[in-house]
Amino acid sequence: MTKLQSHRRPPRIGDAPVFRRTLLAVVLFFVAVIIVAPLAVIGVHAVSKGLPYFAAAIAEPDTRHAIMLTVLTALIAVPINTAFGIAAAWAITKHDFPGRRLLLILIEIPFSVSPIVAGVSYLFVYGLQGLFGPALEAADLKIMFALPGIVLASMFVTAPFVARELIPLMQAQGRDLEEAATSLGASGWRTFLTVTLPNIKWALLYGVVLCNSRVMGEFGAVSVVSGNIRGQTNTLPLHIELLYHDYDAVGAFAAASILATLAIITLVVKVVLERQGAGRRNRPASLAGNDSLSEVKP
Amino acid sequence: MKRRVLPGLPLSLGITLVYAAIIIVLPLIALVFKAASLGPADYWRIVTSDRAVASYVVTVSCALAATLFNVVFGMALAWVLVRYRFPGRRIIDALVDLPFALPTAVAGISLTTLFAVNGWFGGPLSALGIKVAYTPLGIMIAMAFTSLPFVVRTVQPVLEELDPALEEAAQTLGGSDLSIFARVVLPLLTPALLAGVSLSFARSLGEFGAIIFIAGNQPFETEITALLAFIRLEEYDYPASAAIASVMLIAAFVMLAVTNIMQARALRYTVRN
Numbered sequence: 224m225t226k227l228q229s230h231r232r233p234p235r236i237g238d239a240p241v242f243r244r245t246l247l248a249v250v251l252f253f254v255a256v257i258i259v260a261p262l263a264v265i266g267v268h269a270v271s272k273g274l275p276y277f278a279a280a281i282a283e284p285d286t287r288h289a290i291m292l293t294v295l296t297a298l299i300a301v302p303i304n305t306a307f308g309i310a311a312a313w314a315i316t317k318h319d320f321p322g323r324r325l326l327l328i329l330i331e332i333p334f335s336v337s338p339i340v341a342g343v344s345y346l347f348v349y350g351l352q353g354l355f356g357p358a359l360e361a362a363d364l365k366i367m368f369a370l371p372g373i374v375l376a377s378m379f380v381t382a383p384f385v386a387r388e389l390i391p392l393m394q395a396q397g398r399d400l401e402e403a404a405t406s407l408g409a410s411g412w413r414t415f416l417t418v419t420l421p422n423i424k425w426a427l428l429y430g431v432v433l434c435n436s437r438v439m440g441e442f443g444a445v446s447v448v449s450g451n452i453r454g455q456t457n458t459l460p461l462h463i464e465l466l467y468h469d470y471d472a473v474g475a476f477a478a479a480s481i482l483a484t485l486a487i488i489t490l491v492v493k494v495v496l497e498r499q500g501a502g503r504r505n506r507p508a509s510l511a512g513n514d515s516l517s518e519v520k521p
Numbered sequence: 522m523k524r525r526v527l528p529g530l531p532l533s534l535g536i537t538l539v540y541a542a543i544i545i546v547l548p549l550i551a552l553v554f555k556a557a558s559l560g561p562a563d564y565w566r567i568v569t570s571d572r573a574v575a576s577y578v579v580t581v582s583c584a585l586a587a588t589l590f591n592v593v594f595g596m597a598l599a600w601v602l603v604r605y606r607f608p609g610r611r612i613i614d615a616l617v618d619l620p621f622a623l624p625t626a627v628a629g630i631s632l633t634t635l636f637a638v639n640g641w642f643g644g645p646l647s648a649l650g651i652k653v654a655y656t657p658l659g660i661m662i663a664m665a666f667t668s669l670p671f672v673v674r675t676v677q678p679v680l681e682e683l684d685p686a687l688e689e690a691a692q693t694l695g696g697s698d699l700s701i702f703a704r705v706v707l708p709l710l711t712p713a714l715l716a717g718v719s720l721s722f723a724r725s726l727g728e729f730g731a732i733i734f735i736a737g738n739q740p741f742e743t744e745i746t747a748l749l750a751f752i753r754l755e756e757y758d759y760p761a762s763a764a765i766a767s768v769m770l771i772a773a774f775v776m777l778a779v780t781n782i783m784q785a786r787a788l789r790y791t792v793r794n
Contacts, residue, residue: 440624
């Protein structure tokens with residue numbers, strides 16, 4: 224150890240050992256109660272009657288159907304929202320046009336609107352008492368209380384997820400590379416695929432993971448538009464509610480453990496992708512879906 | 522210098538506008554349209570009915586309490602994560618985002634199970650005479666859980682960037698830790714904190730899934746506004762549902778404006794540092 228290093232820097236505030244230990248203990252206690260315990264209780268209750276019972280609960284036909292419906296919803300909604308997110312990010316960050324700021328706020332709206340309000344709103348578009356209800360009824364098209372309604376409501380709730388990961392990053396990266404590519408004769412698509420995409424792939428993947436996680440877990444909006452028909456329009460979160468209210472705690476927690484596992488995978492992917500430069504390191508609280516869109520100056 | 526114009530604007534902007542119009546704008550307009558079709562007198566009667574007003578009081582007061590908790594705990598958590606080194610720090614840092622990643626229905630049943638009278642925490646608490654599940658306290662805990670990451674994640678980066686020289690200067694001037702925190706550190710954190718607070722509060726106002734399991738849902742006592750809109754729908758009282766949902770929509774837009782102003786301010790301060 225050199226002499227310079229052995230010099231004691233004045234401790235920063237809050238570094239007094241007693242204070243430090245007390246604050247750490249209090250914070251860790253609350254982390255254990257508020258964050259760790261809710262996660263732990265899912266696992267404990269899911270297997271409280273043994274693993275065979277847990278496996279049987281998941282293999283139960285209505286639960287299996289709910290899983291399939293949730294996966295199907297995500298398979299439709301996530302790619303569409305990904306395409307939308309890329310298009311919005313390309314338009315907003317690679318071009319100048321009037322109203323860009325307004326468009327950013329517009330894309331951000333679903334973050335601010337309660338999922339219940341979203342579900343109710345969709346009912347007034349496609350439901351029987353809604354704008355297109357009578358016309359849809361006449362054409363024998365069922366959107367509400369069926370798969371299309373569930374997909375639409377999920378798309379509303381998660382519309383900003385991919386765009387909000389891409390926009391701050393693409394804004395920061397500027398347009399020079401794309402301008403160079405097009406001036407050398409590359410087409411727009413080729414420029415996007417060979418120049419832009421490699422630079423945004425981690426943020427894009429991160430946005431897709433977040434979007435998928437939210438689609439699979441969405442409850443409020445979907446519960447309004449699905450009609451909760453057991454074995455037909457019950458997604459996994461809705462099925463959990465149903466089992467829970469049927470006093471089938473093990474079944475509910477077994478189903479919940481699938482979504483909790485998905486949540487943990489999402490967190491792990493987040494940590495891994497942040498090391499690749501996506502997410503919070505560039506922008507505070509991106510999972511919170513709060514900031515950064517407002518950073519983009521027109 | 523004039524910029525070279527990149528290709529793809531008509532296609533990408535076209536997709537964006539059409540999608541935003543169909544998926545985001547159309548439903549909200551349909552809601553406003555439905556609520557407006559009531560006429561001013563009926564609309565006012567519904568949104569100021571005793572039960573609706575009681576639901577606003579429950580929702581807003583619980584959201585305020587939850588946000589206050591998040592300010593204190595969220596800031597302490599951010600402080601610990603940034604300033605202290607201890608085993609498990611990175612795991613806790615990752616777990617902070619759990620409330621966003623965990624579906625609200627899952628959070629709802631697990632918090633209810635924990636805080637029910639026969640639960641891990643509900644048992645000891647009820648022995649002390651504190652009832653959590655099926656009371657406003659339960660609503661508050663569900664709101665605090667779902668919105669916790671907002672404060673942590675807005676304060677954390679500012680705390681990381683804080684210049685140690687500022688504290689050292691204050692220390693050489695003889696300030697105590699408490700006065701340095703209150704007069705040097707806290708003012709620098711305030712813009713970010715306010716941005717986090719407005720996000721946390723807005724989220725609490727709109728939360729549904731995590732709350733309905735733990736709330737008990739008694740009208741006038743533990744019924745949140747989002748649930749009332751849902752109940753009116755199940756009673757086939759669509760105009761009333763639209764009216765109550767429109768109140769939530771207005772609140773959401775007000776909070777969106779507040780949040781944007783707070784973030785613009787937070788950003789101005791960050792840039793200046």
